[in-house]
């Protein structure tokens with residue numbers, strides 16, 4: 001039986017390969033390798049494989065092939081955008097640092113189940129966020145593997161966490177998925193600063209793939225904004241983070257909604273460290289708060305709100321009940337979240353505290369430091385609960 005391994009002759013840019021089908025001689029531009037490396041079984045196997053099937057990876061990825069690959073992997077929508085798109089100028093250095101040679105970004109959308117996100121039982125909403133995050137990450141990884149098998153370099157930065165915590169409290173994300181999705185034409189930013197997909201509304205999570213090749217067709221930004229400017233997101237946010245004019249109080253959201261993430265967790269840990277004994281610690285942190293923190297650490301960190309996203313009626317699949325009866329929609333979706341008795345985490349004297357006191361007097365306020373700042377002195381006692 002003839003060997004499938006190549007028999008090398010002549011110089012370093014010329015390989016003669018003896019295959020079952022006969023002898024194929026082929027020119028290859030390849031660097032000179034030391035003889036010991038050239039004789040290595042892995043190197044010989046690679047040479048043989050290349051000689052038998054001398055295909056270079058396609059330089060331009062076919063857009064239809066890519067779309068089908070992404071849908072089959074679990075994405076609900078997809079579009080590509082070149083890295084040199086003007087709206088991505090701010091992302092370029094970060095993207096190139098993560099994958100040198102990136103030429104295209106591929107934006108993925110995965111739908112969330114709407115009533116899970118809307119439920120006043122926030123464990124239901126959190127499970128939906130976490131599971132959808134896993135699905136979009138799984139899809140992204142599957143697609144990257146297929147791109148790799150097709151001969152490309154590609155990566156899938158996490159859709160959610162983990163992120164680059166060395167950058168904390170500054171930019172910790174590898175690539176801004178919203179910016180990419182909008183540039184790729186998958187949606188537009190609503191008043192609440194989430195991307196609204198024309199069909200699925202804001203009930204989507206996003207991911208971005210980085211790849212070193214061009215794609216045969218790129219997405220175009222949509223020519224309207226699906227946001228209805230109904231301001232239900234403004235009315236729903238318990239700590240006033242969403243402003244009518246599209247402004248966003250990042251610190252208010254980060255302090256309350258992200259209480260069991262980065263900054264809020266640090267404050268909780270400081271409270272443990274500052275307490276003289278168990279009873280003192282228990283006088284500062286309720287059993288429910290400790291159990292909730294345990295849940296976040298044991299499973300996945302729980303958001304406290306996301307009400308802006310829950311109440312948004314935009315998007316063709318989402319809109320019908322809102323159009324049919326707006327009062328009914330508000331009674332069923334907005335009011336239960338507004339009426340919910342729950343603890344709100346606010347910094348003393350902050351606009352968030354003022355908003356919560358005026359608009360939601362039935363909710364409990366808990367004074368905590370702003371989540372991005374370390375505690376200057378001992379924790380203040382809760383002022384109502």
Ligand code: B12
Pocket residue numbers: 129158159160169170171173174175176177178179192193194195196202203204205206207247248250253254257258303304305306307308309
């Ligand atoms: C940082 C971040 C946050 C921050 C800031 C939010 C924001 N508007 O940027 C916080 C912690 C508040 C947050 C909250 C939420 N987030 Co978030 N978040 C991100 C992250 C990592 C980057 C966002 C980003 O690109 N920001 C920069 C630019 C593009 O955003 P921007 O809106 O133009 O600018 C805002 C920020 O600069 C912010 N800001 C202001 N000052 C500061 C200071 C610091 C230090 C930071 C970090 C930010 C910040 O306020 C600006 C004005 O809106 C992405 C994941 C990713 N890798 O992309 C998810 C992402 C945007 N988040 C998402 C989600 C789902 C949420 C929550 C609903 C989570 C929840 N379950 O409660 C809430 C929604 C709050 C809201 N209305 O925005 C989704 C959005 C999906 C969609 N349909 O658009 C993303 C894309 C994750 C994903 N894989 O799908 N998030």
Ligand code: SF4
Pocket residue numbers: 190191192193226227228229230231232233234308311312313314
């Ligand atoms: S709730 Fe209304 S105003 Fe807010 S983002 Fe959605 S459509 Fe726009």
